[in-house]
Amino acid sequence: MNNNSKKRTFVSSMPLLLASLVWATVSHAEPAFQKASEVDDTMRSLMSQQNIPGAVVTILKDGKPLYTAAYGISNLETKTPATTATVFQSGSVGKMFTSSAIMLLVQDGKIKLDDPIAPFFPEVKGVWDGITIRQVMLQRSGIRDYEEFNSIDIKQNYSDEQLIGLLSSKALDFPPGTQYRYSNSGYIALGILIKRASGKFYGDLLQERLFSQCNMKTAQVNVLKSIIPNRAAGYVSNEGPLENPGPVAQTLSETADGSLLLTINDLAAWDACLSNNKPLTRESVATEWEVPLMPDGTQPVTGYGTGWRNNVVNGHRVIDHSGSFQGFRAHYARFENGLSVALLTNLESARGSYIVRRVAGIIEPGLLPLEKEIAGSxxxxxxxxxxxxxxxxxxxxxxxxxxxxxxxxxxxxxxxxxxxxxxxxxxxxxxxxxxxxxxxxxxxxxxxxxxxxxxxxxxxxxxxxxxxxxxx
The missing domain is CATH 3.10.450 (Nuclear Transport Factor 2; Chain: A,)
Incomplete structure (x- = not known):
């Protein structure tokens, strides 16, 4: 039997394995969380359906934990169980932290949101003229997403100057401020802008000004060579057996478009910070969540603030973001009734938003995804x-x-x-x-x-x- 067939045999047993392995902890729940078994059953079922090796979830109300639980396997090769201390990658959930780092610099008076970005990037003089910091944060800069062109080799390390040169090598998708277009490139540029405006690597600024202040004890920028206790392994699947993701160079594993390492407890601590308006002011958070009209006065097609999505789901306002990278999928959502749900998984193709809404719907049925077809329609x-x-x-x-x-x-x-x-x-x-x-x-x-x-x-x-x- 060859290695591939061994792998297929092992993966095909995952639903049974996941169904039998559940670790759950309740964090500060008074009285005891009454719907724990329903959450556990839902998570087990969805993980089995989507072939997710491991996941952790936390449910909070007004910044206070109701229930936190871990399920399945964090590393298939070592068969290590997932726990609430398991470290996952953030993917683009990290964009909300990049946005928050910008807002901290605004609070400090070091930059303004409507400042042009061009002075921070003299190596590409004239290329990004007319683009403001706010436009980049709102995904309205026109800077083309690097995933749409092949001039960046993700297995190669680049200096900041080289990255900016590559990101600016393509013409803008549209005149700055006139349209919305999701761009990881823009947030990579924001990370470099933070360094040049503050004199500190954006990850160091986050550690000093946000992670330490919010008691996010494990949160950090991904360093591939570091020994990270409880680090999960990420997996990908292309409608076949689970596989390890391909290699990514260190400099592209630490960019500000979403390269953080987090535990579910870190996200719970972040939720508490947002609820308590520290270290970000209430005004800064409101700015991040705001979705301004387009210059022509129309509503944008996509409800995107600065590093956060802002939309209405089944008539309920939800502020959230999802992320996927290097075999991981994350999702964090804050609903208008004070309910928050965060999810971390080690399968890149997991349907994070769907899982979060299924869990949120256990608490508030109106948040459940609409799925049943209307008869006769x-x-x-x-x-x-x-x-x-x-x-x-x-x-x-x-x-x-x-x-x-x-x-x-x-x-x-x-x-x-x-x-x-x-x-x-x-x-x-x-x-x-x-x-x-x-x-x-x-x-x-x-x-x-x-x-x-x-x-x-x-x-x-x-x-x-x-x-x-x-x-x-």
Whole structure:
């Protein structure tokens, strides 16, 4: 039997293994958390369905822990159990900390959000003129995401100057401030800007000004060669057996787009800091969560603040961010009723947002993901899908309202298709909710392809007059 077949045999036993291994701890729960078994059952089921080796979750209310639990395996080769002390990678959840480092410098008076970034990057003089710090934080700078071009070798180390040279080698996607486009490159640049504005590596600034102040005892920037007690191993899967991720060089493992090491207790401590407005002021946090209008006065297609998403889910406001990198998936969400849920896993393709909402829905059922198809809606849904495809292609359809093309011009279509699933004839679209508000009918659709998104369609006089897209 070859090594590959051994690997397949081992992985196929994972659901049974996960179902039998659960470690749970309750943190400061008074009275005892009454829904612990329901959370455990949900986590076990979802981990089995998604073949997730290990995960940890914490549930908090107004910054105080209700329940914290660990499940499964942190390292498949050593069969080490996951615990609440297991160290995972943050992925892009780290962007909220980069944003917070910027806000600390703003509080210090060292920079202003509307300062231009060009003076901090003299090595690319003239290339990033007109871009402000705020625009980079809001993902409205136009700096192209490095994942869209192949000039960066993730196995190679780069100096700050080399990285900036590579990131600035491509033309801007759009004039600064005019559109939204998610860009890891922008946050890498912010990390270097923090160093040049403060004289400190962004990770050192976070350690001194945020992690230590918030009692985040384990939080740190990833250093590959360091011995990190309880460090988990990350895994990837391409619809096959689990594998170790490919190598990434040290300098690209510590960039400010999301390269932190965290335990679930670190995220619980972070939640408490946010609830207590320290060390960030209430005004700084409000700025991070704000989603300003676009320059033309329109709402942005994507509810993205500075390092945080800000959206409405099932009528409930949620401030959150997800992240995936090097075999890990993380998600942290704060809901408007004071409930927070954080999740860390060691499978890059885990559906972090979905798992968090399933757990949150145990506490508040209104937060559960909408999934069940409305009976008898399939035929009308097919017509809606055809209309959405036509709209995205700039074509007409009998179901489209007369003014909707004015809103969904080429710019907005580009924003949607860069952030969400592109609706095609192969997309599985099902209607999962319907509400009426006077003469307007709001229908919610779940769109499933390579990823899962939701589409809220407003109908008036049997015509689509509005569309809103949101992540799972």
């Amino acid at each position: 399939a035929a009308e849904t097919q017509k809606t899908k055809s209309a959405i495809i036509a709209l995205m292609n700039g074509s007409n359809d009998p179901l489209l309202g007369s003014d909707i093309h004015k809103v969904f011009d080429n710019k907005h279509v580009e924003e949607i298709e860069s952030s969400f699933i592109k609706v095609t004839p192969d997309t599985n679209l099902v209607q999962v909710n319907e509400e009426k508000d006077n003469s307007v009918t709001l229908r919610t659709y779940k769109a499933t392809g390579k990823k899962v998104n939701y589409i809220n369609a407003e109908f008036a006089d049997n015509k689509i007059v509005g569309l809103k897209f949101s992540a799972e």
